[in-house]
Amino acid sequence: MQPSTAVDTANHPLPDDLNGWALFIDIDGTLIDLAATPESIVVPPELPSQLMKLSQKADGAMALVTGRSIAAVDAMFEPYHFTVAGLHGAEIRRENAEILRKGIEAAALDRPRMMLQKFASRWPGMVIEDKGLGLAVHYRQVPEAAIPAAHAVDGLVKDLGYGWKRQDGKMVIEIGPAGTNKGIAVAHFMETAPYAGRKLLVMGDDLTDETMFRFANETGGRSVRVGDPPFESIAEFKLDSADTVRSWIATMVARQ
Structure with a gap:
């Protein structure tokens, strides 16, 4: 099925009423524009407060689902602390509660960290990029290094053994905990309030978002891809850019 690009009121993939919806939103490339390095992204100054209002309008049924760590997300959107699935689901924070992390030792990455540097x-x-429970090799500025980087990561993952995996994304290859992905994280949230019983909406732009697209598609939810990735996506709908997502959020929170 080819993603829809309809933008009229009846068929727009993003709802004009949040009643009954559960929202799961990726960050980089979906909420904010991609940049040359993770540190050089620009968070529009109005976005943090708009996200908080969006969550409130959805009765708290909103979570950010990202490859970044929860600590990094908090720094991006201060002073707000959102419900987050970080590191592609390896760590989860529910409604400002204690962070649940995959049961592995970050010290296992000491040697891989040194080797990758x-x-x-x-x-x-x-x-x-050092994520604590993960390492990311960003080669956006040196695309010719894609194959050597993949070989380096593959060797380190093999040495790490059980409990670790390679994760590919847009111009990035990561080492992270095995047995986790964004789809599993979304499924975890949807089992309990305030998400349970609501219609699911997931938004993302990268290969790592395909697992939550699949979960949404299989459970009668709505999957929305942002931008044009260099792979065939299973998302049911398409939006042009992160700016389109931000415009929708601004419109939703401005309504009384």
Whole structure:
């Protein structure tokens, strides 16, 4: 099924009334525009408060689902602390409660961290992002390093053994905990209030979002892809850009 690009009121993939919806939104490439490095992204100053209002209008049934750590998300959207599935679901925070993390030791990444930094030194422009329970190799500024980076990550994942996996995204390859993904995280949220019983809406832009698209499709929800990825997506609907998502949020929170 080809993604729909309809934007009229009747067929727009994003609802004009949040009553009965549960919202799960990716961050990079979906809420905010992608940048050369993770640190150089720009969060529009009005977005944090708009997200809080959006959550309130959805009766709290909104969560951010991201590859970033929860600590990084909090820094991006301060002073607000949202419900978040971080590190592609390896850590979860429900309604400002204690963070639940995958039961693995971050110290296992000490050697991979050192090896990746050494590897990156041979590729000016490559960025190694340390997520605590994960490591990300960003090669957006050196696309010719894609294959060598994949080989380096594959070797380290093999050495780490059980409990770890390789995760690919847009111009990034990650090492992270196995047995987790965004789809599993969304399923976890949907089992309990305030999400249970609501119609599911998921929004994302990257390969890592395909698992939550699949879960939404299989459970009668709505899957919305943002932008044009370099792969065939299973999302049912398509939006042009993160700016379109932000415009929708601004419209929704401005309504009385």
